[in-house]
Amino acid sequence: MRYINPQLVGQNLPNGWSQQAQQAEDAVAAAEPGNRSAEVDKRSQVWQALKNTLKSASHDKCWYCESIDIRSDNAVDHFRPKNAVAECPEHEGYWWIAFKWENYRFCCTYCNSFRGNRAAGLGGGKDTHFPLRNEAQRARTPTDSLDAEEPMLLDPTISADPGILWFDVDGRAAPNPVCGGPDSYTHERARISICVYHLNHRAVVDQRKALCHEIRARVEQTDRYFKKYDAGDGTARGAFDDAILHLKGMLGENAPYSSTARAMLMGLRGTHPVVDVVLAG
Numbered sequence: 001m002r003y004i005n006p007q008l009v010g011q012n013l014p015n016g017w018s019q020q021a022q023q024a025e026d027a028v029a030a031a032e033p034g035n036r037s038a039e040v041d042k043r044s045q046v047w048q049a050l051k052n053t054l055k056s057a058s059h060d061k062c063w064y065c066e067s068i069d070i071r072s073d074n075a076v077d078h079f080r081p082k083n084a085v086a087e088c089p090e091h092e093g094y095w096w097i098a099f100k101w102e103n104y105r106f107c108c109t110y111c112n113s114f115r116g117n118r119a120a121g122l123g124g125g126k127d128t129h130f131p132l133r134n135e136a137q138r139a140r141t142p143t144d145s146l147d148a149e150e151p152m153l154l155d156p157t158i159s160a161d162p163g164i165l166w167f168d169v170d171g172r173a174a175p176n177p178v179c180g181g182p183d184s185y186t187h188e189r190a191r192i193s194i195c196v197y198h199l200n201h202r203a204v205v206d207q208r209k210a211l212c213h214e215i216r217a218r219v220e221q222t223d224r225y226f227k228k229y230d231a232g233d234g235t236a237r238g239a240f241d242d243a244i245l246h247l248k249g250m251l252g253e254n255a256p257y258s259s260t261a262r263a264m265l266m267g268l269r270g271t272h273p274v275v276d277v278v279l280a281g
Contacts, residue, residue, distance in 0.1 A: 001064055001154060001162040001199075002259050008057035009101055014049060021046050021099040028095055029142075037083040040098045047076045047104055054106035059254035062108035063156045064126075064197040065204055066257050075112040077105040079155065080146070081128040088138060093128070096142040105156065110204070111197045129153075129196045133185065154193040164190045165199075167260040169216075169267065171208030173199040208260045211250075215264045218247055222274045247278045 024043040031039045054076060060068050063077075080094040080103055097103045107126070114125035132138055133150035154161040164186050166176040175190035194200060222243040228236035250261040262279075269275045 001066065001156050001165055002253070003159045003162050004057055004063055004156045006102060006157045009050070009053055009104070012053050012056070013101065014053065017046075017049060017101075020049070021101070025096070025099045028098065033092065036092060036095045040082050040093075040095055043099070046099050047078075050101060050104060051076050051106065054104055058106060061254075061256060062111055063105045064107050064111040065199055065201075066259060067108050067110075067204060067207070068256050069108050074106065074108055077107045077112050077126060079103050079105050079130075079153075081130050084128045085130050085138075086128045087131050088135065091138070091140060094139070097146075102157075110201050111199075125198050126153075126196050131192060131196075152189050152192045153196060154189055161189075162259060165193070165259065166190075167208060167212075167257075167263040169209075169212050169264065171205040171210075171212060171260065208257050211257050211260055212264045215247070215250065215261060216268070218243065219265070219268055219272045219275060219278075222247065222278075223272055226274050244274070244277055251278075 024046045027043070028036055028039045051074070054063075055074070058066075062069070062074065078094070078098065080097060082095060082098040083093040085091040085093060094103070110125060112126055114127045131152040133152060137148045137150065138144075139146050139149060154164055156162060164176050164179050166174050168174055173190075173194045175187040175194075179190070180186040198204075222240065225236050225240040225243055229240045247265070249255060251258050251265070255261065265275050265278060269279075
């Protein structure tokens, strides 16, 4: 997960989209409470029309896990679920913001939909989950304050949230060890988010692990180029520059698992001084 500036979406809404969204919102608000879920789903074209805009804001990457899956259509996730809330069975869902672009997140199938064995408590996927720190503060009607809620799920559109996650050398997501202890609020938010977003799904972990191994090999190679360059071997300068640029590219906004790459590089700082050159600037 890395920060997604929501204005990259707000400034690029398709022509006429806001009017279409307002019409859908008005129609659902006028529906009988028992019919709202069906009325919301009938208007799925409203959020589907924003998929490409959401996708572009993250360079085609899932906002939660940073995967790029060209084999899937992927999904527009409602951060606050539109029709139901798993943690509050009697809740109708946040139907009144079902057509607000601020509530949309672009995500892959594995982060969005449950995969696993529910009976055994295995698997993950956001589905209708939206846990809060204090259930009593949950908004249930359009007049309730969303700001009073304290979501336990990390949100990529909040600049401070992605840094609460960390990634180990085996590719697994974990709470950032410098952000509170095991009993802290931030640690618990990371733990719940890893589970709900299915961030440690095996296929994703394997890809992160391969990336970590590649980074270690490239850092060691870059070290060798630097030593030759520093010793006066002018022919090594170009190779050193290219190696630094390649590693910097792994941290770019368009690079898959760039947050994993940064965590891996930060872990190598003490033993490989060239890493500071990569992280600088």
